[in-house]
Amino acid sequence: MTVICLLTDFGLRDGYPGVMKGVILGIAPAVQIVDLSHEIPPQDVQAAALTLYRSVRFFPGGTIFVAVVDPGVGTARRAIVAKIGSQYFVGPDNGIFSVLLAEAEDHPQPVWIGELNQPDYWLPVVSRTFHGRDIFAPVAAHLAAGVPVERLSTQIDNPVRLELPEPVKTTAGWIGQVIHIDHFGNLSTNIEARLIDNLETATVVINRVHIEGLVTSFGEQPIGTLVALIDSSGSLAISVVNGSASRRVPASVGDPVELRQHA
Amino acid sequence: MTVICLLTDFGLRDGYPGVMKGVILGIAPAVQIVDLSHEIPPQDVQAAALTLYRSVRFFPGGTIFVAVVDPGVGTARRAIVAKIGSQYFVGPDNGIFSVLLAEAEDHPQPVWIGELNQPDYWLPVVSRTFHGRDIFAPVAAHLAAGVPVERLSTQIDNPVRLELPEPVKTTAGWIGQVIHIDHFGNLSTNIEARLIDNLETATVVINRVHIEGLVTSFGEQPIGTLVALIDSSGSLAISVVNGSASRRVPASVGDPVELRQHA
Amino acid sequence: MTVICLLTDFGLRDGYPGVMKGVILGIAPAVQIVDLSHEIPPQDVQAAALTLYRSVRFFPGGTIFVAVVDPGVGTARRAIVAKIGSQYFVGPDNGIFSVLLAEAEDHPQPVWIGELNQPDYWLPVVSRTFHGRDIFAPVAAHLAAGVPVERLSTQIDNPVRLELPEPVKTTAGWIGQVIHIDHFGNLSTNIEARLIDNLETATVVINRVHIEGLVTSFGEQPIGTLVALIDSSGSLAISVVNGSASRRVPASVGDPVELRQHA
Numbered sequence: 001m002t003v004i005c006l007l008t009d010f011g012l013r014d015g016y017p018g019v020m021k022g023v024i025l026g027i028a029p030a031v032q033i034v035d036l037s038h039e040i041p042p043q044d045v046q047a048a049a050l051t052l053y054r055s056v057r058f059f060p061g062g063t064i065f066v067a068v069v070d071p072g073v074g075t076a077r078r079a080i081v082a083k084i085g086s087q088y089f090v091g092p093d094n095g096i097f098s099v100l101l102a103e104a105e106d107h108p109q110p111v112w113i114g115e116l117n118q119p120d121y122w123l124p125v126v127s128r129t130f131h132g133r134d135i136f137a138p139v140a141a142h143l144a145a146g147v148p149v150e151r152l153s154t155q156i157d158n159p160v161r162l163e164l165p166e167p168v169k170t171t172a173g174w175i176g177q178v179i180h181i182d183h184f185g186n187l188s189t190n191i192e193a194r195l196i197d198n199l200e201t202a203t204v205v206i207n208r209v210h211i212e213g214l215v216t217s218f219g220e221q222p223i224g225t226l227v228a229l230i231d232s233s234g235s236l237a238i239s240v241v242n243g244s245a246s247r248r249v250p251a252s253v254g255d256p257v258e259l260r261q262h263a
Numbered sequence: 264m265t266v267i268c269l270l271t272d273f274g275l276r277d278g279y280p281g282v283m284k285g286v287i288l289g290i291a292p293a294v295q296i297v298d299l300s301h302e303i304p305p306q307d308v309q310a311a312a313l314t315l316y317r318s319v320r321f322f323p324g325g326t327i328f329v330a331v332v333d334p335g336v337g338t339a340r341r342a343i344v345a346k347i348g349s350q351y352f353v354g355p356d357n358g359i360f361s362v363l364l365a366e367a368e369d370h371p372q373p374v375w376i377g378e379l380n381q382p383d384y385w386l387p388v389v390s391r392t393f394h395g396r397d398i399f400a401p402v403a404a405h406l407a408a409g410v411p412v413e414r415l416s417t418q419i420d421n422p423v424r425l426e427l428p429e430p431v432k433t434t435a436g437w438i439g440q441v442i443h444i445d446h447f448g449n450l451s452t453n454i455e456a457r458l459i460d461n462l463e464t465a466t467v468v469i470n471r472v473h474i475e476g477l478v479t480s481f482g483e484q485p486i487g488t489l490v491a492l493i494d495s496s497g498s499l500a501i502s503v504v505n506g507s508a509s510r511r512v513p514a515s516v517g518d519p520v521e522l523r524q525h526a
Numbered sequence: 527m528t529v530i531c532l533l534t535d536f537g538l539r540d541g542y543p544g545v546m547k548g549v550i551l552g553i554a555p556a557v558q559i560v561d562l563s564h565e566i567p568p569q570d571v572q573a574a575a576l577t578l579y580r581s582v583r584f585f586p587g588g589t590i591f592v593a594v595v596d597p598g599v600g601t602a603r604r605a606i607v608a609k610i611g612s613q614y615f616v617g618p619d620n621g622i623f624s625v626l627l628a629e630a631e632d633h634p635q636p637v638w639i640g641e642l643n644q645p646d647y648w649l650p651v652v653s654r655t656f657h658g659r660d661i662f663a664p665v666a667a668h669l670a671a672g673v674p675v676e677r678l679s680t681q682i683d684n685p686v687r688l689e690l691p692e693p694v695k696t697t698a699g700w701i702g703q704v705i706h707i708d709h710f711g712n713l714s715t716n717i718e719a720r721l722i723d724n725l726e727t728a729t730v731v732i733n734r735v736h737i738e739g740l741v742t743s744f745g746e747q748p749i750g751t752l753v754a755l756i757d758s759s760g761s762l763a764i765s766v767v768n769g770s771a772s773r774r775v776p777a778s779v780g781d782p783v784e785l786r787q788h789a
Contacts, residue, residue: 001555005544011446012275012538015318018268018299022322025295029264029323032551033297034559036544042447043505055541058659059548060555071505074480128480130495133321183537184568217600217654232656242569242597274709275538278581281531281562285585288558292527292586296560305710306768334768337743391743393758396584 002144003032003063007048008132009040010068016130020066020137023123027141036065043071045096047253049162050179052089053099054233061086066132066140067096074128077160079116079135081143081153085109088149090116090140092131095162102161114153121152165254167191173202173259176236178251185244189257191236197261204228205258206238209249218242265407266295266326270311271395272303273331279393283329283400286386290404299328306334308359310516312425313442315352316362317496324349329395329403330359337391340423342379342398344406344416348372351412353379353403355394358425365424377416384415428517430454436465436522439499441514448507452520454499460524467491468521469501472512481505528670529558529589533574534658535566536594542656546592546663549649553667562591569597571622573779575688576706578615579625580759587612592658592666593622600654603686605642605661607669607679611635614675616642616666618657621688628687640679647678691780693717699728699785702762704777711770715783717762723787730754731784732764735775744768 004024010016017038024033036055040048048069056065070077070092078093084104089097093115104111116135119126121142126134139152167176167190176191187206196202199214211228214236221227223242226249231237236259238245245251267287273279280301287296299318303311311332319328333340333355341356347367352360356378367374379398382389384405389397402415430439430453439454450469459465462477474491477499484490486505489512494500499522501508508514530550536542543564550559562581566574574595582591596603596618604619610630615623619641630637642661645652647668652660665678693702693716702717713732722728725740737754740762747753749768752775757763762785764771771777 001551003548003551003555005548007541012298013300013302014443014445015270015299015314016446018297019318019321021297022266022268022318022326025264025266025297026321026323029266029295032555032559033295034544034547034551035538036541037539039539042507051541055545055548058545058552060552063548071486072482075482077482127495129492133495180540182540183542219598219601219603229655232653232659244568275561276563276565277706277708278533278562278577279709281560282581282584284560285529285531285581285589288527288529288560289584289586292529292558296558305770334749335745338745340745390758392755396758 001030001032003034003060004140004144005034005036005059005063005065006038007036007040007052007065007067008038008069009042009044009048010038010132012038016132019133023133023137024141027138028144031141031144040069043069045069045094046162046164047180048096049099049164052097053103056087056100059087064088064090064140064143066136067091068132068136069096070094070131073131079131080156080159081114081116081139081149083112083149088143090136090143093160095160098159098162099164101159112149112155113157113159114149114155116153118152121147165190167195173261176257176259178253178255178257181246181251181253185240185246186231187238187245187251188231188233189236191257191259193230193234193236196236196259201261203260204236204238205260207249207251207255211238264293264295266297266323267403267407268297268299268322268326268328269301270299270303270315270328270330271301271332272305272307272311273301273395275301279395282396286396286400287404290401291407294404294407303332306332308332308357309425309427310443311359312362312427315360316366319350319363322350327351327353327403327406329399330354331395331399332359333357333394336394342394343422344377344379344402344412346375346412351406353399353406356423358423361422361425362427364422375412375418376420376422377412377418379416381415384410428453430458436524439520439522441516441518441520444509444514444516448503448509449494450501450508450514451494451496452499454520454522456493456497459499459522464524466523467499467501468523470512470514470518474501527556527558529560529586530666530670531560531562531585531589531591532564533562533566533578533591533593534564534595535568535570535574536564536658538564542658545659549659549663550667553664554670557667557670566595569595571595571620572688572690573706574622575625575690578623579629582613582626585613590614590616590666590669592662593617594658594662595622596620596657599657605657606685607640607642607665607675609638609675614669616662616669619686621686624685624688625690627685638675638681639683639685640675640681642679644678647673691716693721699787702783702785704779704781704783707772707777707779711766711772712757713764713771713775713777714757714759715762717783717785719756719760719762722762722785727787729786730762730764731786733775733777733781737764
């Protein structure tokens with residue numbers, strides 16, 4: 001059974017993701033539909049791109065991701081399908097897949113990108129404000145039903161790229177940024193584990209708060225301790241043991257985080 | 264695979280929708296279960312009726328909708344099943360399906376309504392407060408497993424009707440109402456596109472704010488602009504481009520919205 | 527189709543439950559995955575244990591529950607699998623299944639508990655902070671795919687027990703506690719229906735508010751009335767008809783509730 005995985009900023013209140021599933025099941029009745037998240041902050045393409053980047057490797061080959069954070073819906077922005085390795089991606093051409101595309105270039109694997117331009121595979125009436133329902137859901141279902149990407153689209157080589165902030169080298173280490181604050185209040189950064197020479201002797205500074213040394217799990221320190229650690233995405237994160245770092249150290253996505261590893 | 268689609272005001276925190284799914288899968292193991300919404304405001308039958316009305320056309324024939332917004336649970340209110348066209352509807356007889364029934368009368372299609380009165384198809388013990396679990400979920404699962412509506416119920420012809428507010432004709436156009444405010448803060452009204460003679464020259468007035476002309480998509484105006492447009496349900500709506508109209512123009516469901524199309 | 531049912535405190539925003547489903551479907555493509563809740567309060571093992579206890583009886587035999595409220599992740603706390611009757615339970619050894627285990631002892635049924643210690647059935651790389659993804663999801667999927675518990679684990683007989691508060695007998699009746707406040711604001715207690723001699727003549731006292739007599743359903747009293755009743759879990763609860771008891775009578779989990787049934 002093919003997996004179709006949905007990621008949107010639609011919320012769960014109004015029935016928008018449910019309607020997309022109705023459209024999908026009318027075309028491909030036996031797929032497995034998984035919700036990745038429908039709580040991406042409205043119009044936050046970067047947050048969606050990051051959530052995809054951290055998640056897709058855990059899904060089986062053949063999975064079709066439908067990602068709809070689409071502030072340009074109804075304008076001239078293109079609709080695209082991408083095949084990266086053995087997985088498929090359907091959504092607006094606004095950079096939502098560009099972290100994955102950059103990753104595919106760094107660790108070479110086959111990539112095919114096409115502009116969706118075959119209305120035969122869309123709903124008969126296409127609204128100007130809900131392409132998730134009218135274009136992306138039916139295209140994903142037709143993919144699952146076996147229609148090849150070449151029939152759904154025309155190949156392009158210039159998808160929109162989104163530049164995510166990169167950490168910067170300093171004499172003492174790196175300056176990165178908070179790139180995600182999760183449900184538990186963990187502050188995840190763009191400083192990946194491979195940049196850290198020695199977990200024990202590193203110092204992490206965020207908004208003037210200094211944290212000496214990284215722990216390897218939440219449970220090493222007493223409840224309530226502010227700690228730095230490598231999180232499950234392989235990135236430097238700031239947490240409070242069984243508590244919320246975002247409540248302890250007020251921080252926003254984009255705030256600088258300094259890693260000092262040389263005295 | 265038959266689709267069973269759930270709509271409730273149960274929220275996602277306490278496990279109530281999950282328990283309904285457990286009951287369904289114990290009877291009909293191979294169905295596709297879809298959540299339409301579990302975030303209908305508590306006891307708001309009208310909001311549930313509207314969400315159903317805007318959604319069911321996107322689901323395949325044969326879909327079984329279970330809608331449980333049920334302030335009268337445990338009283339003498341009836342439990343019903345309806346077949347409208349090729350889709351099924353299971354829930355309390357409190358008007359939750361009446362917009363769909365009115366629509367079926369306007370665009371004639373076969374309708375069959377029955378009172379659920381066959382406890383053999385319910386859980387063995389029926390609580391007084393959770394018929395979603397004890398009656399509606401098992402009835403939907405038995406429908407999916409092939410039990411005909413006539414075995415589950417006795418036909419009735421007087422289901423409870425809920426009157427939704429209708430727009431009123433004025434010399435200048437129409438006065439309607441806000442009927443839904445979505446996750447993005449879009450204000451959707453009961454003024455349907457077919458009532459609007461000329462999108463470009465119409466004026467929309469809500470809470471003393473005037474909007475001149477309708478746009479055809481969010482992207483036509485700069486970010487932050489207050490616009491009127493036809494939304495994906497085919498209704499007049501007030502939005503802010505990449506923002507929230509409900510934050511810009513404080514409004515509640517029921518607030519009047521005026522459409523002026525003749526000078 | 528085997529049912530795998532997920533219960534966590536992960537929230538729905540960050541994609542953590544979705545990633546668990548990706549892992550499961552990569553191993554066992556044809557399972558039915560059901561969300562029980564992902565909105566357990568962070569680190570609240572007792573709330574998770576209670577939600578499981580009230581829900582599992584409504585799921586089919588063979589269901590595999592994955593429960594991850596896991597403040598000790600990455601420490602020496604064990605990971606376990608339990609078979610109780612015909613259902614399976616996978617999660618941390620922190621008492622999350624202990625209400626079910628106690629129930630199984632009271633109403634004797636076969637119980638088997640093992641410590642998960644076979645990394646061949648985990649993801650190849652195991653993080654220190656997300657065992658839901660790296661250990662529990664793949665173990666559940668391998669169970670669904672037919673791997674017996676004995677291959678996944680080594681039997682143990684000393685799982686961690688969590689003591690839930692029990693009601694105390696008084697001369698007039700019982701003193702129990704609020705143990706759950708749901709989405710509707712209903713205050714559910716640990717005083718079970720079987721402890722109540724006479725519903726009509728009992729008095730319930732919570733935070734100095736007296737309620738005379740229990741009703742049998744919400745609809746017996748006018749909208750807005752504060753009532754006591756037996757809820758769908760078979761426990762004494764305090765509700766407001768079509769309203770919120772937790773707004774009317776400010777209360778927290780743990781607050782005492784008195785049942786007086788003898789003058």
